[in-house]
Amino acid sequence: MKSIYGMTMEKLEEYFLSLGEKKFKATQIYEWIYQKRIKSFDEVTNIKKTVIDKLKEDFTIDRLDTLKVERDVEVCKYLFALNDNERVESVLMRHDYGTSLCISSQVGCNMGCRFCESGRLKKVRNLESSEMVLQILQVEEDIHERISHVVIMGIGEPFDNYDNFVDFIKIVNNPKGIALGSRHITVSTCGIIPKIREFATLPFQVNLAISLHASNDTLRSSIMPINKAYPLKLMETIKEYINKTNRRVTFEYIMLDGINDKLENAVELSNLLSGMNCYINLIPYNETNNIGYKRSKKSTILKFYDIIKNRGLNVTIRKEFGSKISAACGQLRSKKEDL
Numbered sequence: 001m002k003s004i005y006g007m008t009m010e011k012l013e014e015y016f017l018s019l020g021e022k023k024f025k026a027t028q029i030y031e032w033i034y035q036k037r038i039k040s041f042d043e044v045t046n047i048k049k050t051v052i053d054k055l056k057e058d059f060t061i062d063r064l065d066t067l068k069v070e071r072d073v074e075v076c077k078y079l080f081a082l083n084d085n086e087r088v089e090s091v092l093m094r095h096d097y098g099t100s101l102c103i104s105s106q107v108g109c110n111m112g113c114r115f116c117e118s119g120r121l122k123k124v125r126n127l128e129s130s131e132m133v134l135q136i137l138q139v140e141e142d143i144h145e146r147i148s149h150v151v152i153m154g155i156g157e158p159f160d161n162y163d164n165f166v167d168f169i170k171i172v173n174n175p176k177g178i179a180l181g182s183r184h185i186t187v188s189t190c191g192i193i194p195k196i197r198e199f200a201t202l203p204f205q206v207n208l209a210i211s212l213h214a215s216n217d218t219l220r221s222s223i224m225p226i227n228k229a230y231p232l233k234l235m236e237t238i239k240e241y242i243n244k245t246n247r248r249v250t251f252e253y254i255m256l257d258g259i260n261d262k263l264e265n266a267v268e269l270s271n272l273l274s275g276m277n278c279y280i281n282l283i284p285y286n287e288t289n290n291i292g293y294k295r296s297k298k299s300t301i302l303k304f305y306d307i308i309k310n311r312g313l314n315v316t317i318r319k320e321f322g323s324k325i326s327a328a329c330g331q332l333r334s335k336k337e338d339l
């Protein structure tokens with residue numbers, strides 16, 4: 001059975017119309033589930049019982065099981081069980097500007113980036129849009145506060161689960177739904193070109209981040225297999241995206257000792273991105289037990305930063321979160337035995 005949390009407003013309106021009911025019932029249901037946060041359809045008081053009974057027949061209103069929450073000062077990591085007992089993780093971060101929640105989009109991931117723990121397990125399945133929505137709802141309920149920012153940077157490649165991702169954005173962005181402004185949502189992709197093109201046509205101002213991690217094709221292909229299908233020609237698509245949407249793109253670049261952190265890589269990267277409306281986010285690599293890569297030295301990261309900065313590009317070094325509880329980028333897993 002479908003989950004009610006996966007229904008966009010339009011789909012729910014169509015559903016009520018198909019029952020011969022007025023479509024504003026969809027708004028009423030949204031208010032019950034997203035504002036009043038009911039746990040059972042029986043709590044709905046302004047819709048007649050026959051319609052509620054039909055809803056119960058057609059949709060579940062179940063939550064995910066929260067199996068584990070690990071709390072640290074600025075970070076909390078949540079482990080959720082899905083209805084088929086697959087698992088995903090979400091990470092909450094506290095910043096001075098608010099809270100951000102990093103959510104997963106798939107169980108496992110097929111992109112196979114060599115440095116990433118999350119991708120060691122192949123994709124088991126896509127997450128339903130409801131399973132993405134529920135990660136937000138349940139963390140909000142756990143902390144008794146609204147989450148101000150959402151990043152789709154957990155396990156999975158969101159553009160390999162594009163339709164569910166788009167429904168998720170519609171639900172979260174709807175003023176009667178979770179009502180999170182699209183500028184407060186960031187999606188990260190390893191660069192699936194056709195989906196970036198489609199994404200450019202969406203009427204949402206969702207931020208786009210690209211996991212770049214290398215300054216030339218040979219290097220990128222050696223650490224990110226996806227580069228064979230979608231090489232750095234990708235930049236043309238991103239330029240089209242920027243022209244079309246007028247939005248700034250973020251490029252993520254993890255710093256791997258001796259692999260992509262040579263000073264000539266910084267020069268090459270600056271040349272690749274110069275003149276683009278973008279930010280470069282240098283990410284100190286989070287080492288994991290199972291993968292041999294090492295984090296670049298601090299002094300190397302600073303030199304790399306200076307080269308890019310001096311060439312007039314916007315560059316930052318990512319603040320680190322969550323490595324103590326294995327909640328940092330690239331450390332999330334979905335493999336049951338590991339958890």
Ligand code: SAH
Nearest residue numbers: 116153156157188189190211285286329330
């Ligand atoms: N598949 C999407 C969404 C995942 S985002 C994407 O590739 O963008 C997760 C980010 O963390 C990606 O930029 C990824 O490359 C990065 N990452 C993976 N392993 C990491 C690690 N060990 N340390 C730091 N960042 C890592």
